[in-house]
Amino acid sequence: MSCSRRDFLKEAVGGTLASVLPIGAYVMLSSEEARAAVANAKVRWAFLVDATKCIGCGMCVKACKNENEIPYDAPVTRTWVERYVVTKDGEVHVDSPMGGRDGFTDPKVGGEEIDPDDIEKAYFLPKLCNQCSNPPCVQVCPVGATFQTDDGVVLIDRTWCIGCGYCIMACPYGVRFFHPVTKTADKCTFCYHRITKGLKPACVDACAFDARMIANLKDPDDPVTKRILTERVAVLKDEYGTKPNVFYIGLDASVR
Amino acid sequence: MKRHVLHPLWLAIGVIAAILIARQFMVPDDFGINGSSFTYGFYRLGDIQDWKNFPVKYEGRDYCANCHKDNYRSIRRSPHKHVQCENCHGPARGHPAEIAKLPINMDRSLCLRCHANLDYGNTARAEMPSIVDHRHHRRQQCAECHNPHDPRERFR
Numbered sequence: 001m002s003c004s005r006r007d008f009l010k011e012a013v014g015g016t017l018a019s020v021l022p023i024g025a026y027v028m029l030s031s032e033e034a035r036a037a038v039a040n041a042k043v044r045w046a047f048l049v050d051a052t053k054c055i056g057c058g059m060c061v062k063a064c065k066n067e068n069e070i071p072y073d074a075p076v077t078r079t080w081v082e083r084y085v086v087t088k089d090g091e092v093h094v095d096s097p098m099g100g101r102d103g104f105t106d107p108k109v110g111g112e113e114i115d116p117d118d119i120e121k122a123y124f125l126p127k128l129c130n131q132c133s134n135p136p137c138v139q140v141c142p143v144g145a146t147f148q149t150d151d152g153v154v155l156i157d158r159t160w161c162i163g164c165g166y167c168i169m170a171c172p173y174g175v176r177f178f179h180p181v182t183k184t185a186d187k188c189t190f191c192y193h194r195i196t197k198g199l200k201p202a203c204v205d206a207c208a209f210d211a212r213m214i215a216n217l218k219d220p221d222d223p224v225t226k227r228i229l230t231e232r233v234a235v236l237k238d239e240y241g242t243k244p245n246v247f248y249i250g251l252d253a254s255v256r
Numbered sequence: 257m258k259r260h261v262l263h264p265l266w267l268a269i270g271v272i273a274a275i276l277i278a279r280q281f282m283v284p285d286d287f288g289i290n291g292s293s294f295t296y297g298f299y300r301l302g303d304i305q306d307w308k309n310f311p312v313k314y315e316g317r318d319y320c321a322n323c324h325k326d327n328y329r330s331i332r333r334s335p336h337k338h339v340q341c342e343n344c345h346g347p348a349r350g351h352p353a354e355i356a357k358l359p360i361n362m363d364r365s366l367c368l369r370c371h372a373n374l375d376y377g378n379t380a381r382a383e384m385p386s387i388v389d390h391r392h393h394r395r396q397q398c399a400e401c402h403n404p405h406d407p408r409e410r411f412r
Contacts, residue, residue, distance in 0.1 A: 103369030
């Protein structure tokens with residue numbers, strides 16, 4: 001192969017121009033456009049659970065089921081309360097009969113008798129949809145039936161959902177379920193119909209112990225936002241990278 | 257091209273065209289990329305309004321206070337002040353217009369949700385005044401002796 005100096009220079013200049021050209025395809029955004037592109041919503045809903053205050057009465061689960069028309073006796077629920085009993089041998093006993101709908105009244109955990117002297121620690125833990133910033137359930141929907149609103153809540157379009165169940169499997173927190181009446185996927189919406197009217201979610205109102213709180217992360221004066229920012233909070237399954245927006249005070253390492 | 261290739265090809269193109277035409281009519285105008293990205297914002301915009309229109313069932317204690325002032329005041333002065341009326345009486349939507357009376361649930365199980373003794377020393381549950389169900393007047397309802405609107409007032 002031979003290459004004259006002229007050809008070499010020609011090729012080099014041409015190649016450089018060709019590689020620089022695509023940069024021209026990038027558009028310079030005005031600051032308004034840039035802000036709109038990253039969602040300029042004034043609201044970002046989040047939730048704070050003070051696990052140290054929960055006593056396992058299950059009023060939140062009952063209120064949620066009534067408020068959101070989830071069949072009361074079906075074994076599905078948008079929020080639930082788990083009981084953890086850690087015994088001195090290091091074993092973790094967990095149960096949540098009917099999602100804790102009727103409260104925890106029986107000292108037996110999952111039908112298993114546990115000697116009170118054997119208990120090292122025990123606690124109740126409410127769970128609900130984490131309204132993740134990177135929701136894996138939305139990514140897997142093949143039809144565009146589930147999505148994230150500008151204020152951060154993940155919703156399901158009941159008229160659009162085909163009930164394939166991919167999202168139910170994709171959620172690492174197991175908050176999605178198949179609604180036996182609408183025959184679609186269903187999950188906690190932070191009571192979207194209530195929070196957008198200035199009310200609190202039904203479970204927050206029903207909690208007599210202030211264990212459940214709703215926050216707007218974009219409002220620095222929100223008292224619950226202040227608590228999330230200043231207190232020692234943790235999220236569930238941080239390692240999945242889903243960026244959950246339900247924060248817990250008093251979360252134990254034995255929680256699954 | 258030979259006929260045995262062309263015929264199925266036209267058929268396939270026809271089917272695809274029919275689907276695309278049907279799609280034009282069946283997919284709502286507001287369906288598309290509405291959010292910040294395709295990954296999380298590919299949906300029907302009208303669904304947000306559909307969810308906002310979902311009916312509210314729990315009205316909150318201030319709604320109850322409009323008529324039931326005495327009960328509202330007595331419970332607000334009692335240790336049960338944090339318990340919402342609707343926690344025990346059920347959601348108030350449609351009351352009193354359509355549902356004349358909300359249920360008065362006298363069942364022990366309602367009280368036991370908080371007051372059944374569980375030996376969990378490190379939780380707030382342990383601080384609750386509590387009973388062991390089978391040892392405390394098993395055949396009676398709690399409300400026969402304790403006033404749920406002011407539990408300090410015993411043996412009424």
